[in-house]
Amino acid sequence: MAPPTNPDDIELARHAAALADGIERALPGWVAAAVARVADAWRPGLARELAPAALEAGHAAAADVGPRVRALLLADVDDQVQGPLALVREAVRHPTGVLAGAGVGPVVRDEFEARAFPDDVYGLAPASFADLDPPLGELGVVWGAAKAHVVLRRRRPASGPPG
Numbered sequence: 324m325a326p327p328t329n330p331d332d333i334e335l336a337r338h339a340a341a342l343a344d345g346i347e348r349a350l351p352g353w354v355a356a357a358v359a360r361v362a363d364a365w366r367p368g369l370a371r372e373l374a375p376a377a378l379e380a381g382h383a384a385a386a387d388v389g390p391r392v393r394a395l396l397l398a399d400v401d402d403q404v405q406g407p408l409a410l411v412r413e414a415v416r417h418p419t420g421v422l423a424g425a426g427v428g429p430v431v432r433d434e435f436e437a438r439a440f441p442d443d444v445y446g447l448a449p450a451s452f453a454d455l456d457p458p459l460g461e462l463g464v465v466w467g468a469a470k471a472h473v474v475l476r477r478r479r480p481a482s483g484p485p486g
Contacts, residue, residue: 338465338469342466345458345459346455350411350455351382353381353455354377354384357418361418361430362425366427373422373425376424376425380417380418392410392411395407400474408451412443415442415448416442422445429444429445430445436448
């Protein structure tokens, strides 16, 4: 894909790259924190035992999800068939694997969560980028606004004299 030349597209690419960078940086810590939170609720002290596996799973999540999120965010807006948060939510399989491997039982989830995220048996799926890492909330909003601006600009009828 050729680099964007329109100023709005260039700005969107800048925000997309910042969001992708932030997601890749945040995933390892998010996985480790998710494992620790659920593990210690299951059995106090279990998080410490699972810390090495959680760290490994966090790096695996970043290696698995990070490049796919980056590719999606840097794709042309017309080629983005899903949102980046949907891809981020796929990372739950990494802390889930650690917890399930340690014999931690699933948590009680409400009907919506169980229906919307059937594989997220520990209720880990982030509702927003801020759930992954608080500063990502603002980056996600800025990226979303820049994307909306580009989409609206492309779909706006060309103005000109009535013909």
